[in-house]
Amino acid sequence: MAGFGDPAFYGDRWAAVYDDHHRQMDPGPAVEFLAGLAGDGRVLELAIGTGRVALPLAARGITVEGIDASAAMTDPGPAGGHPLQLADRAGPDGQPGRPGLSGRYAGWDRSPFTAASDSHVSVYQRA
Numbered sequence: 001m002a003g004f005g006d007p008a009f010y011g012d013r014w015a016a017v018y019d020d021h022h023r024q025m026d027p028g029p030a031v032e033f034l035a036g037l038a039g040d041g042r043v044l045e046l047a048i049g050t051g052r053v054a055l056p057l058a059a060r061g062i063t064v065e066g067i068d069a070s071a072a073m074t075d076p077g078p079a080g081g082h083p084l085q086l087a088d089r090a091g092p093d094g095q096p097g098r099p100g101l102s103g104r105y106a107g108w109d110r111s112p113f114t115a116a117s118d119s120h121v122s123v124y125q126r127a
């Protein structure tokens, strides 16, 4: 049996209950934040899971691609699932991008990140 060293370990165990378990976690603020960053560009979600964030982003007309280690997470289920498209991480010129931190917030609402913050949303942009 595969253990914690297997990238699919988490997803394969959570897939059946993931959406139910996260039903109270509104993806709306994250979707709003990410849609603003995406503008008219495309989105690549690393560890897309069941599409909890990706599907509402795509519903806004944004092209979303995702990768995930667990086929169980990405398989269409009762909630509909999503078509998985594999994408590489190279930049438009074929070279890996060199991201630099361009902003850090305490939450999706862009509230200031301070020493007292217990969460962060960090934005990296290719230099």
Ligand SMILES: C[S@@+](CC[C@H](N)C(=O)[O-])C[C@H]1O[C@@H](n2cnc3c(N)ncnc32)[C@H](O)[C@@H]1O
Pocket (backbone or CB within 6 Å): 007, 008, 010, 011, 012, 046, 047, 048, 049, 050, 051, 052, 053, 067, 068, 069, 070, 073
């Ligand atoms: C907590 S879920 C998050 C899913 C989704 N991003 C969301 O916000 O609902 C974590 C996801 O990461 C995936 N994952 C874990 N390790 C991974 C790895 N090494 N490569 C790709 N995906 C991975 C899992 O299969 C799972 O779908």
